[in-house]
Structure formats: structure tokens, C-alpha cells
Amino acid sequence: MISFFSNIFGYVLNWIYFLVQNYGLAIILFSILVKILMLPLSIKQQKTLKKNEKVQNEMKILQVKHKGNPEKLNQELMELYKREKINPLSGCFSVIIQFILILSMFYLVRSPLTYMKKIDSAKIEQQITEVKEKNGEQNISKTYPEMAVIEYLKDNDIKENDMYINMDFLGLDLSKVPQENFSDIKVFIIPVLYVISSVVSIKFTTAMTKKKEDNKELRVDKENNENKEMDQEKMAAQMNKNMSLMMPILSVSISLVAPLGLALYWLVNNITMIIERLVLNKIFSKEEEENA
16 A cells, blocks of 8 residues: 555655655655645644634533443544544544655655656666676665666766656755765765754644643633543543644654655654644634634
């Protein structure tokens, strides 16, 4: 399934590359395009979060009413979700999509000749063998042999070859792998920027969540000071929060052992995601004020 999505993304990325003739710029435009296509899902998620907030008081009342009877509480909560058309597991769907995107982009960036250029595997193997004979097998990455071919074509200025990809971006070679080039400090620029953007994104999300939870707890304390239990919605929110934290950690780990093109994609994705959340939060907050 991952290979299927990698092939689809490869067609789009290759089309963008054909227009701009630069791999880094193509990845940036591709990342923005993916974010635009995912915007309806992001809006739907935001609306679902707002719905969840609206039913919090009713959920607290049910918890007090059915305290000590978890089976009845679960039944009432399911009826509430059904009545309000809320899916408590909707957040997991977003995480699954993110996971598919991470793996698909890893496959694509790892083997751009296969998934982006759509070059026959036999032809790629032949070129890899040729590079091994000229540069020595010990100098060819066993994990990313296609990158060795691209680097060989660049070093020898063989631009007419259909396997050639211009991976020079702002003085950085996007075919480089940080783990394999520790002596070159430049290869860590994009991963470090990605880590910084991930921290900012997590801090922003955490701040928004904490503000909402503080408001909820304030309302609940006024209605019932005896309710000290963590409800199902809070547990689900915590689960989604943990899964949201897991994705950046997984991405950072992969970015250190993958070509720089992948870290660039995630960096742009983080920046656009922060902008998206700021805009959507402002829009929905304004709607809440108008409806209040």
C-alpha cells in the first residue's frame, strides 16, 4: 500500500520538478500542495473539536449521574456521540494519514529514480553497477544506492542522463544523509530547523489544548466540585496528544538517517501546519464569539 502512495506522490513531484527544474523547490511546492489538499480534513477536525467542547458539560453530568456504573455511562456517552454526530476516534484517523504520508515520502525520497523518475529497475541496477566500478563499492551507500547514482551524475556533470536530478538547494545537497556525513555540518541545518519547527508546533498545540482544558475545568468546578475523575473524552484527548507527540519524534529520527529532501519536506509541512492552525483557530474563535 505504501508503494502505491509513493508512486502517486512520485508522479506529482516529478511533474512539479519538470516545471521548476530544482528538487528542493519541487519538494517545497509539493508539501504546500499536500497541505492544501488536506485542508478540508483539517477544517473537519477543527469542527469536531469544537463539537466536543460543546458537549463537555453534558458529559460531566452523565459522569456524576452514572458514577460507579461504567457500563451505563459508556452507553449514555455512545448515545450522546451518536446524537451529536461525534466520532471519538476521529483524531486517530488523522494520525493514520500522517503515518502513511511519512512512510510514503520516505520511500519516495529514498528511491527517487524508482518512484519519481519511473525508471526501469534493471536500468537503475545497471547504472548502480557502473558507479560501483568507477567509484568503488565501499563508497556506495547500501541503503540509498540511487542517491549514489544521482551524486555521481552531478559530480561528473552528466545532465543529459534521464536519471539526473538537480538536488542542489541553497548550497545544500539534498541527496546527502546526515548519518553518513557527520563531518559535514551543513547536512544538519535542515534537520535542526525541522526540530525547532516541531518544538514550536508542539508548544503551540499544547498551549491551545491547555487553555481549553483550563476553561473546561473552571466550568466544571462551578457545577460540581466533587467530580475528580478523568472522563473518557479527556483520556481520548490525552491519547491523541501522545500520538501527536509521537509523530514528530518518529520524523526526527527518520530525518537523520534519510536524505535531506525528506527533512525539507517535513520542515515545510511543519511551517504550513503552524500557519494553518493559527488561521483556523482565529476563524473558529471569531465564530464562537459571534454565536455567544
